[in-house]
Amino acid sequence: RGGNKGPSQYGPFHEKFPNRVILSSENASAFSTRGTYLFPVCEGNASPTRDGQGGDSRNRYVSAYELYSADYGASADKVFSYLDRYSYVAGGFAWSGWDYLGEPTPYDSSRSSYFGIIDLAGFKKDRFYLYQSYWRPDYPIAHILPHWTWPERVGQVTPVHVFTSGDEGELFLNGRSLGRKTKGRYEYRLRWDDVVYEPGELKVVTYKDGNEWATDTMRTAGDASQLSLKPDRALIDADGDDLSFITLTVQDSKGITAPRANDLIRFSISGPGEIVATNNGDPTDMTAFPSHERKAFNGLALVIVKAKRGETGKIVVTAESDGLPVDLPNDKTLIANGELAGQTLASAMEKYPYEITGRQYFAGPFPLLIKFLDAQDILSVQVHPDEQTSKRLGEGEPKTECWYIISAQRDAFIYKGLKKGVTKTQFTEAIINGEVADLLAKVPVETGECHFLPAGTAHSIGPGLLIAEIQLPSDTTYRVFDWNRLDENGNSRQLHIRQALESIRFDISEEELAVTTIGRLVQCEYFTVDKGHQAKNCEVLLSPGEVKVLIIISGYGTITSPEVNAVEFKAGDCLLIPASYEGAICFADETEYLTVKL
Secondary structure (H helix, E strand, C coil): CCCCCHHHHHHHHHCCCCCCCEEEEEEEEEEECCCCCCCCCCCCEEEEEECCCEECCCCEECCCCCEEECCCCCCCCHHHHHHHHHEEEEEEEEEEEEECCCCCCCCCCCCEEEEEEECEHHHHHHHHHHHHHHHCCCCEEEEEEECCCCCCCCCEECCCEEEEEEEEEEECCCCCEEEECCCCCCCCEEEECCCCCCCEEEEEEEEEECCCEEEEEEEECCCEEEEEECCCCCCCCCCCCEEEEEEEEEEECCCCEEECCEEEEEEEEEEEEEEEEEEEECCCCCCCCCCCCEEECCCCCEEEEEEECCCCCEEEEEEEEECCCCHHHHHHCCCCCCCCCCEEHHHHHHHHHHHHHHHCCCCCCCEEEEEEEEECCCCCCCECCCHHHHHHHHHCCCEEEEEEEEECCCCCCEEEEEECCCCCCHHHHHHHHHHHHEEEEEEEECCEEEECCCCCCEEEEEEEEEEEEEECCCCCCCCEECCCCCCCCCCCCCCCHHHHHHHHHCCCCCCCCEEEEEEEEECCCCCCEEEECCCCHHHHHHHHCCEEEEEEEEEEEECCCCCCEEEEEEEEEEEEEECCEEEEEEEEECCEEEEEEE
């Protein structure tokens, strides 16, 4: 049996007992914190962890360059070298596969260990790829570290390491070769330790036996601007036990992971499901696992959900974070067809702002956000701030919106604004007493209605409604009341009472909250909404002019232009028609749609 201290005894033991099996039952005891890189970087292949030497006792993190360990341990590189030097050693078990609760060496006040190849949330550390490259020499892999988003290190040496199952590699920074490296004997990574940081693109091309083997690319991320949710499985059993593990990624406008983002995320769920736990892999985060709020850690967070026993149907998980603008639900609007197919709307706006909007000096995200809301249960009472309130609070973005009722079950309703005469004092008392519903204006709704909600309107959506929501591109929402609901652990959702009371307008008139059903549905300073209906098959010619979005409520048709083939559309589709577009739309009989303009 060989352990952390075993390698130095391999030779003497084998000489004395040449017929005994030698197996390392617990090796390495290496440390790291996923996505955290500290400088300077160890010049050798292993080092004990100290402040300024891979460790940061103030923040309780260990560098992810994967060279640092407990005093009694060794890096994976060093363990590999011993196993390869002594061919009579059968192999070994790494300590440990995952980070785990307790034994928080080297920082006793942390929550979990630092030993794992995978962090506490199940996210792969860089060390995962080092082990993969060693254990699977047949598997083409190349993995660059660190991330390449270091605005404070421009002009400074920032070492770049590559884990690969290949034997050589050439590194490129913004297209310039930084040289070709070859692994030496008992070396398990390629190192370019003199790279001077500049933003852009790192790319490595690795080789094996002289042939190209695998590549990897690392790009500099912009400001965090969107969230992405990706489940490990989209279908789970309704037995109350089967789980779906959903990874949240904080991204920039181009879909690149923001590797230093630690934004607070609020998770919610609708349909026949429950949130079981959240996590982020941060060994210092003491937030309880059942919490529905969790900070991202170095760009990632995890939410685990299950179905309610015996209940079937669609489960919708939503993630929100104040200050991160979004495009559409799931926080990423993908272009479905044409030359830009597969790209995000945000990236198209960066490249072609004038062609899309028709505005000469336009900058920023697309100035509208359109969502489809399928309410199975009553939603929390919320409010969005106006521009003046956002400035006064020093946070968030203004948000005016409207709801078009695509379908409504019998007796469906919304809450829109407050009952006439309600004061701020009365509303505050109602919040304290859990009686907010008594002061809200409950409005019955029917299919085909459009409800305008200027910023400052307290509102909630009742069950049994499918709604097209048209709004400003803001994700600032202040929750003021959640119907006194508790989760399965007896916890209530976080409320934003101070911001909500600052944002709610107690003087909104009935005229401002008017309901419309035909023609011009909404006209405000931010956008207009018109309802169209084509009773018979017809063709409408489009000339360059102004950007518009068509929301297809019912029916179908095609859109054509001289440059692209006809594209079909159907109910539920959104057509973004750029200001520079020239072509035609062909509507089938009984097609109903909304036209949204800036």
